[in-house]
Amino acid sequence: MPPGLTTAQALKLWHDVNLAMVRDAESDLSLRQMTILLTVYLEAPPHTVRDLAAKLGVSKPVITRALDSMGKLELLSRRRDDKDRRNVLVQRTVKGALYLERLADTIGNLSKT
Amino acid sequence: MPPGLTTAQALKLWHDVNLAMVRDAESDLSLRQMTILLTVYLEAPPHTVRDLAAKLGVSKPVITRALDSMGKLELLSRRRDDKDRRNVLVQRTVKGALYLERLADTIGNLSKT
Protein backbone atom coordinates (compact mmCIF):
# COMPACT_ATOMS: atom_id res chain seq x y z
CA MET A 1 0.00 0.00 0.00
CA PRO A 2 2.41 2.77 -1.12
CA PRO A 3 1.41 6.39 -0.96
CA GLY A 4 -0.07 7.65 -4.24
CA LEU A 5 2.45 8.98 -6.70
CA THR A 6 2.50 12.67 -7.50
CA THR A 7 1.61 13.77 -11.02
CA ALA A 8 5.22 14.31 -11.96
CA GLN A 9 6.33 11.01 -10.45
CA ALA A 10 3.56 9.10 -12.19
CA LEU A 11 4.40 10.49 -15.62
CA LYS A 12 8.11 10.04 -15.17
CA LEU A 13 7.65 6.43 -14.11
CA TRP A 14 5.35 5.80 -17.05
CA HIS A 15 7.81 7.39 -19.43
CA ASP A 16 10.81 5.52 -18.09
CA VAL A 17 9.17 2.11 -18.24
CA ASN A 18 7.76 2.72 -21.70
CA LEU A 19 11.15 3.89 -22.88
CA ALA A 20 12.81 0.80 -21.50
CA MET A 21 10.30 -1.37 -23.35
CA VAL A 22 10.75 0.49 -26.63
CA ARG A 23 14.51 0.18 -26.47
CA ASP A 24 14.37 -3.48 -25.57
CA ALA A 25 12.41 -4.09 -28.79
CA GLU A 26 11.26 -7.37 -27.38
CA SER A 27 8.13 -6.36 -25.55
CA ASP A 28 6.16 -6.07 -28.73
CA LEU A 29 2.91 -6.84 -27.00
CA SER A 30 -0.02 -4.58 -27.69
CA LEU A 31 -1.81 -2.87 -24.85
CA ARG A 32 -4.58 -5.45 -24.96
CA GLN A 33 -2.24 -8.39 -25.07
CA MET A 34 -0.30 -7.07 -22.11
CA THR A 35 -3.49 -6.59 -20.16
CA ILE A 36 -4.66 -10.12 -20.89
CA LEU A 37 -1.31 -11.54 -19.85
CA LEU A 38 -1.29 -9.62 -16.58
CA THR A 39 -4.89 -10.54 -15.81
CA VAL A 40 -4.18 -14.23 -16.23
CA TYR A 41 -1.13 -14.08 -14.01
CA LEU A 42 -2.47 -11.80 -11.31
CA GLU A 43 -6.04 -12.97 -10.88
CA ALA A 44 -7.24 -16.34 -9.68
CA PRO A 45 -8.13 -18.99 -12.27
CA PRO A 46 -10.07 -20.16 -14.11
CA HIS A 47 -9.79 -17.74 -17.03
CA THR A 48 -12.06 -18.31 -20.00
CA VAL A 49 -12.28 -16.38 -23.24
CA ARG A 50 -15.67 -15.11 -22.26
CA ASP A 51 -14.53 -13.91 -18.84
CA LEU A 52 -11.49 -12.16 -20.21
CA ALA A 53 -13.53 -10.44 -22.89
CA ALA A 54 -15.99 -9.20 -20.27
CA LYS A 55 -13.26 -8.05 -17.91
CA LEU A 56 -11.48 -6.04 -20.58
CA GLY A 57 -14.64 -4.82 -22.25
CA VAL A 58 -13.69 -6.19 -25.68
CA SER A 59 -15.15 -8.73 -28.08
CA LYS A 60 -14.32 -12.42 -27.94
CA PRO A 61 -12.38 -12.50 -31.22
CA VAL A 62 -9.98 -10.02 -29.70
CA ILE A 63 -9.21 -12.53 -26.96
CA THR A 64 -8.97 -15.46 -29.35
CA ARG A 65 -6.50 -13.65 -31.55
CA ALA A 66 -4.44 -12.47 -28.61
CA LEU A 67 -4.27 -16.04 -27.32
CA ASP A 68 -3.17 -17.17 -30.76
CA SER A 69 -0.28 -14.74 -30.95
CA MET A 70 0.78 -15.03 -27.33
CA GLY A 71 0.44 -18.79 -27.56
CA LYS A 72 2.97 -18.79 -30.38
CA LEU A 73 5.29 -16.87 -28.08
CA GLU A 74 4.58 -19.43 -25.35
CA LEU A 75 3.54 -16.73 -22.93
CA LEU A 76 0.21 -18.46 -22.35
CA SER A 77 -1.42 -21.76 -23.20
CA ARG A 78 -4.94 -23.03 -23.82
CA ARG A 79 -6.74 -26.13 -22.61
CA ARG A 80 -10.27 -27.39 -23.04
CA ASP A 81 -12.36 -27.52 -19.90
CA ASP A 82 -13.34 -31.14 -19.23
CA LYS A 83 -16.33 -30.14 -17.13
CA ASP A 84 -17.76 -28.06 -19.94
CA ARG A 85 -16.07 -28.67 -23.22
CA ARG A 86 -17.30 -25.41 -24.68
CA ASN A 87 -14.96 -23.52 -22.41
CA VAL A 88 -11.29 -22.85 -22.99
CA LEU A 89 -9.09 -22.43 -19.95
CA VAL A 90 -6.22 -20.03 -20.32
CA GLN A 91 -3.15 -21.13 -18.43
CA ARG A 92 0.18 -19.75 -17.38
CA THR A 93 3.52 -20.87 -18.74
CA VAL A 94 7.12 -20.71 -17.57
CA LYS A 95 8.02 -18.25 -20.31
CA GLY A 96 5.12 -16.02 -19.37
CA ALA A 97 6.11 -16.01 -15.73
CA LEU A 98 9.69 -15.09 -16.60
CA TYR A 99 8.51 -12.37 -18.94
CA LEU A 100 6.43 -10.73 -16.22
CA GLU A 101 9.13 -11.18 -13.63
CA ARG A 102 11.46 -9.24 -15.86
CA LEU A 103 8.83 -6.57 -16.40
CA ALA A 104 8.28 -6.24 -12.67
CA ASP A 105 12.00 -5.78 -12.12
CA THR A 106 12.07 -2.99 -14.69
CA ILE A 107 9.16 -1.20 -13.10
CA GLY A 108 10.46 -1.72 -9.60
CA ASN A 109 13.90 -0.41 -10.39
CA LEU A 110 12.68 2.62 -12.30
CA SER A 111 10.22 3.51 -9.57
CA LYS A 112 13.18 4.07 -7.27
CA THR A 113 14.71 6.90 -9.28
CA MET B 1 11.69 9.83 -4.63
CA PRO B 2 9.32 7.08 -3.53
CA PRO B 3 10.61 3.76 -2.28
CA GLY B 4 10.87 1.14 -5.03
CA LEU B 5 7.72 -0.87 -5.58
CA THR B 6 7.70 -4.55 -4.71
CA THR B 7 7.29 -7.07 -7.52
CA ALA B 8 3.64 -7.64 -6.73
CA GLN B 9 2.92 -3.94 -6.42
CA ALA B 10 4.67 -3.16 -9.67
CA LEU B 11 2.73 -5.75 -11.66
CA LYS B 12 -0.58 -4.83 -10.08
CA LEU B 13 -0.05 -1.18 -10.86
CA TRP B 14 0.91 -2.00 -14.42
CA HIS B 15 -2.12 -4.21 -14.82
CA ASP B 16 -4.55 -1.72 -13.35
CA VAL B 17 -3.37 1.17 -15.47
CA ASN B 18 -3.31 -0.93 -18.63
CA LEU B 19 -6.79 -2.19 -17.87
CA ALA B 20 -8.06 1.33 -17.37
CA MET B 21 -6.60 2.33 -20.75
CA VAL B 22 -8.11 -0.68 -22.52
CA ARG B 23 -11.54 -0.01 -21.10
CA ASP B 24 -11.36 3.68 -21.92
CA ALA B 25 -10.84 2.74 -25.56
CA GLU B 26 -9.55 6.21 -26.17
CA SER B 27 -5.89 5.82 -25.39
CA ASP B 28 -5.22 4.05 -28.63
CA LEU B 29 -1.63 5.19 -28.73
CA SER B 30 1.01 2.60 -29.46
CA LEU B 31 3.89 2.07 -27.07
CA ARG B 32 6.17 4.12 -29.28
CA GLN B 33 3.71 6.93 -29.69
CA MET B 34 3.15 7.11 -25.96
CA THR B 35 6.89 7.21 -25.35
CA ILE B 36 7.36 10.02 -27.86
CA LEU B 37 4.55 12.03 -26.32
CA LEU B 38 5.93 11.64 -22.81
CA THR B 39 9.45 12.48 -23.91
CA VAL B 40 8.33 15.72 -25.50
CA TYR B 41 6.36 16.76 -22.45
CA LEU B 42 8.82 15.70 -19.77
CA GLU B 43 12.17 16.63 -21.25
CA ALA B 44 13.43 20.07 -22.09
CA PRO B 45 13.05 21.34 -25.66
CA PRO B 46 14.03 21.47 -28.41
CA HIS B 47 12.89 18.10 -29.73
CA THR B 48 13.84 17.20 -33.29
CA VAL B 49 12.99 14.09 -35.25
CA ARG B 50 16.59 13.05 -35.20
CA ASP B 51 16.93 13.47 -31.44
CA LEU B 52 13.76 11.56 -30.70
CA ALA B 53 14.80 8.74 -32.99
CA ALA B 54 18.15 8.49 -31.23
CA LYS B 55 16.61 8.66 -27.78
CA LEU B 56 14.14 5.87 -28.48
CA GLY B 57 16.54 3.81 -30.54
CA VAL B 58 14.27 3.72 -33.60
CA SER B 59 14.51 4.91 -37.20
CA LYS B 60 13.49 8.38 -38.29
CA PRO B 61 10.45 7.26 -40.31
CA VAL B 62 9.01 5.84 -37.12
CA ILE B 63 9.11 9.31 -35.60
CA THR B 64 7.77 11.02 -38.70
CA ARG B 65 4.80 8.68 -38.87
CA ALA B 66 4.09 8.98 -35.18
CA LEU B 67 4.13 12.77 -35.49
CA ASP B 68 1.72 12.46 -38.41
CA SER B 69 -0.82 10.43 -36.48
CA MET B 70 -0.46 12.27 -33.19
CA GLY B 71 -0.56 15.55 -35.06
CA LYS B 72 -3.97 14.59 -36.45
CA LEU B 73 -5.07 14.00 -32.88
CA GLU B 74 -3.59 17.40 -31.95
CA LEU B 75 -1.52 15.84 -29.20
CA LEU B 76 1.62 17.39 -30.68
CA SER B 77 2.52 19.88 -33.38
CA ARG B 78 5.42 20.49 -35.75
CA ARG B 79 7.27 23.65 -36.66
CA ARG B 80 10.24 24.32 -38.86
CA ASP B 81 13.33 25.56 -37.12
CA ASP B 82 14.19 29.04 -38.42
CA LYS B 83 17.82 28.75 -37.39
CA ASP B 84 18.27 25.56 -39.40
CA ARG B 85 15.42 24.94 -41.75
CA ARG B 86 16.30 21.27 -42.08
CA ASN B 87 15.14 20.68 -38.54
CA VAL B 88 11.60 20.15 -37.36
CA LEU B 89 10.75 21.20 -33.83
CA VAL B 90 8.17 19.11 -32.05
CA GLN B 91 5.95 21.16 -29.80
CA ARG B 92 3.39 20.62 -27.10
CA THR B 93 -0.31 21.35 -27.45
CA VAL B 94 -3.15 21.99 -25.07
CA LYS B 95 -4.81 18.71 -25.97
CA GLY B 96 -1.59 16.81 -25.36
CA ALA B 97 -1.13 18.41 -21.96
CA LEU B 98 -4.70 17.52 -20.96
CA TYR B 99 -4.25 13.98 -22.21
CA LEU B 100 -1.17 13.43 -20.08
CA GLU B 101 -2.72 15.14 -17.10
CA ARG B 102 -5.55 12.65 -17.25
CA LEU B 103 -3.10 9.78 -17.61
CA ALA B 104 -1.16 10.97 -14.58
CA ASP B 105 -4.35 11.09 -12.54
CA THR B 106 -5.15 7.52 -13.49
CA ILE B 107 -1.70 6.28 -12.54
CA GLY B 108 -1.63 8.31 -9.35
CA ASN B 109 -5.00 7.08 -8.20
CA LEU B 110 -4.34 3.44 -9.00
CA SER B 111 -0.96 3.54 -7.29
CA LYS B 112 -2.79 4.21 -4.05
CA THR B 113 -4.73 0.95 -4.02
Added chain:
DNA sequence: CAAGAATGATACGGTCCCGTAACAATCATC
Protein backbone atom coordinates in the same frame (compact mmCIF):
# COMPACT_ATOMS: atom_id res chain seq x y z
C1' DC C 1 29.63 28.45 -56.14
C1' DA C 2 30.00 23.42 -56.41
C1' DA C 3 30.11 19.01 -53.95
C1' DG C 4 29.07 16.58 -50.14
C1' DA C 5 26.68 15.87 -45.65
C1' DA C 6 22.60 16.10 -42.91
C1' DT C 7 17.64 16.36 -42.05
C1' DG C 8 13.04 15.00 -42.46
C1' DA C 9 9.51 13.08 -45.64
C1' DT C 10 7.79 9.65 -48.81
C1' DA C 11 7.14 5.07 -51.38
C1' DC C 12 6.63 0.26 -51.27
C1' DG C 13 5.62 -4.30 -49.71
C1' DG C 14 4.55 -6.81 -45.77
C1' DT C 15 2.56 -7.99 -41.24
C1' DC C 16 -0.46 -7.52 -37.50
C1' DC C 17 -4.68 -6.04 -35.30
C1' DC C 18 -9.48 -4.57 -35.73
C1' DG C 19 -14.84 -5.03 -35.93
C1' DT C 20 -18.56 -7.48 -37.71
C1' DA C 21 -20.76 -11.43 -39.18
C1' DA C 22 -21.03 -16.03 -39.72
C1' DC C 23 -19.80 -20.77 -38.05
C1' DA C 24 -18.99 -25.60 -35.57
C1' DA C 25 -19.08 -27.78 -31.24
C1' DT C 26 -21.10 -28.46 -26.87
C1' DC C 27 -24.45 -27.99 -23.34
C1' DA C 28 -29.25 -27.15 -21.32
C1' DT C 29 -34.11 -27.62 -21.56
C1' DC C 30 -38.36 -29.44 -22.61
Added chain:
DNA sequence: GATGATTGTTACGGGACCGTATCATTCTTG
Protein backbone atom coordinates in the same frame (compact mmCIF):
# COMPACT_ATOMS: atom_id res chain seq x y z
C1' DG D 1 -33.81 -36.82 -28.42
C1' DA D 2 -34.91 -32.33 -30.78
C1' DT D 3 -34.54 -27.29 -30.16
C1' DG D 4 -32.39 -23.38 -28.61
C1' DA D 5 -28.71 -21.16 -26.06
C1' DT D 6 -23.78 -20.72 -25.14
C1' DT D 7 -18.86 -20.90 -26.19
C1' DG D 8 -14.98 -20.23 -28.82
C1' DT D 9 -13.25 -19.88 -33.59
C1' DT D 10 -12.91 -18.44 -38.31
C1' DA D 11 -13.70 -15.40 -42.47
C1' DC D 12 -13.52 -11.03 -44.60
C1' DG D 13 -12.50 -6.38 -45.69
C1' DG D 14 -10.10 -2.47 -43.85
C1' DG D 15 -6.76 0.30 -41.36
C1' DA D 16 -2.41 1.17 -38.85
C1' DC D 17 2.32 0.40 -38.17
C1' DC D 18 6.83 -1.48 -39.65
C1' DG D 19 11.64 -1.60 -42.06
C1' DT D 20 14.18 -0.40 -45.92
C1' DA D 21 15.32 2.35 -49.59
C1' DT D 22 14.90 6.58 -51.85
C1' DC D 23 13.94 11.43 -52.25
C1' DA D 24 13.76 16.85 -51.76
C1' DT D 25 15.41 20.49 -49.09
C1' DT D 26 18.80 22.81 -46.56
C1' DC D 27 23.21 23.54 -44.68
C1' DT D 28 28.39 23.11 -44.67
C1' DT D 29 32.77 22.94 -46.51
C1' DG D 30 36.32 23.47 -49.71
